[in-house]
Amino acid sequence: MFKANENYLKLPGSYLFSTVAKKQREYSAAHPDKKIIRLSIGDVTQPLAPAIIERLHSAVDEMAVAETFKGYAPDLGYEFLRNTIVKNDYIDHGVDISADEIFVSDGAKSDSANIQEIFAPESKIAVCDPVYPVYVDSNVMAGRTGTYDKETGLWSDVIYMPCLEENGFAPEFPKEEPDIIYLCFPNNPTGATISKAQLQEWVDYANKIGAVIVYDAAYEAYISEDDVPHSIYECEGARTCAIELRSFSKNAGFTGTRLGFTVVPKDLKDANGVALHGLWARRHGTKFNGAPYIVQAAGEAVYSEEGKAQTKAQIAYYMNNAKVIYDGLKAAGYSVSGGVNAPYIWLKTPDKMTSWEFFDYLLANANVVGTPGSGFGPSGEGYFRLTAFGTYENTVEAIERIKAL
Numbered sequence: 001m002f003k004a005n006e007n008y009l010k011l012p013g014s015y016l017f018s019t020v021a022k023k024q025r026e027y028s029a030a031h032p033d034k035k036i037i038r039l040s041i042g043d044v045t046q047p048l049a050p051a052i053i054e055r056l057h058s059a060v061d062e063m064a065v066a067e068t069f070k071g072y073a074p075d076l077g078y079e080f081l082r083n084t085i086v087k088n089d090y091i092d093h094g095v096d097i098s099a100d101e102i103f104v105s106d107g108a109k110s111d112s113a114n115i116q117e118i119f120a121p122e123s124k125i126a127v128c129d130p131v132y133p134v135y136v137d138s139n140v141m142a143g144r145t146g147t148y149d150k151e152t153g154l155w156s157d158v159i160y161m162p163c164l165e166e167n168g169f170a171p172e173f174p175k176e177e178p179d180i181i182y183l184c185f186p187n188n189p190t191g192a193t194i195s196k197a198q199l200q201e202w203v204d205y206a207n208k209i210g211a212v213i214v215y216d217a218a219y220e221a222y223i224s225e226d227d228v229p230h231s232i233y234e235c236e237g238a239r240t241c242a243i244e245l246r247s248f249s250k251n252a253g254f255t256g257t258r259l260g261f262t263v264v265p266k267d268l269k270d271a272n273g274v275a276l277h278g279l280w281a282r283r284h285g286t287k288f289n290g291a292p293y294i295v296q297a298a299g300e301a302v303y304s305e306e307g308k309a310q311t312k313a314q315i316a317y318y319m320n321n322a323k324v325i326y327d328g329l330k331a332a333g334y335s336v337s338g339g340v341n342a343p344y345i346w347l348k349t350p351d352k353m354t355s356w357e358f359f360d361y362l363l364a365n366a367n368v369v370g371t372p373g374s375g376f377g378p379s380g381e382g383y384f385r386l387t388a389f390g391t392y393e394n395t396v397e398a399i400e401r402i403k404a405l
């Protein structure tokens, strides 16, 4: 008789955002007259920008003509997109990355879950706490962790780096030496950032101990302050210790269109001198048949003059929402952070409520859905995340309702 992968059985409950959505559906079914405002999952609400839509249409037309029709995409991505990405995101900023180090994918979520495959099963992972759940869950599925302790909310064989108010929600070097370090800045869920000097310390640390940093920069387009790095490759020595994940979801509204990329520098080698670039290429070639042509063509349009201006305006729109949330909650007496270089606002739950108690309270009394901080890890307990990705009108209304509580 066959047996299921027991590692999956170690995972508690369902994926965080599935649980949140289920609770919302149940509440809506029981209270059909209530208008619920969803500021939970970081999903965009603005339509794709006109320059992107125009290119999507023309790419669809190309698919209707034999001469311009495209079958399988190259598994590492079309050259036109890889060249455009590398020029705009790296070379123009003085960052040394080449087009053949860019691997186009269907988004940063898949890449952040899949990247662990190219490391030895016994590798020790270090994660921030709270953390985007995909990094941990994907390692659990791969059998790289021990067991989950319901009491503490921690996995054995995982190194946690608590990100608390006391340390500005920035991780400190762990006592135990990790092999793989997951960092995400601007951070999901706290909205915190670290300076270039702080990130340089992480790069130096990783190079010193021979660890690799998986750097999730999905929210880099939201950075508004000067000293905050947009890419880990702005730091000296990052080519020998870092993989970077990027997304089109948050900077250009591709959450439903799916496009992202991962950077694996050729200088990144393991203890035996094996280049990870070749391994990721092998993995991509075997398990992925490329992001659709029409989506990659649309991705290129993000970098056109119109595309850049239009997506910049969308980001400004969401960051205005972030300010509405931040200022409104502050005025209502909440302790709030994030929202300046990131579309997430991280607040302390009032009256010593747990994160899930506050979730239920907010849903029942303000009909607003957010994400409980404890869903991102035990250090998120007593915190709550709201996103700036709603519409302006809904954001204003949600904050008015919260203020009125």
Ligand code: MLT
Pocket: 040, 041, 042, 043, 109, 132, 188
């Ligand atoms: C979030 O809400 O944390 C994000 O939307 C998750 C994701 O990007 O997959």
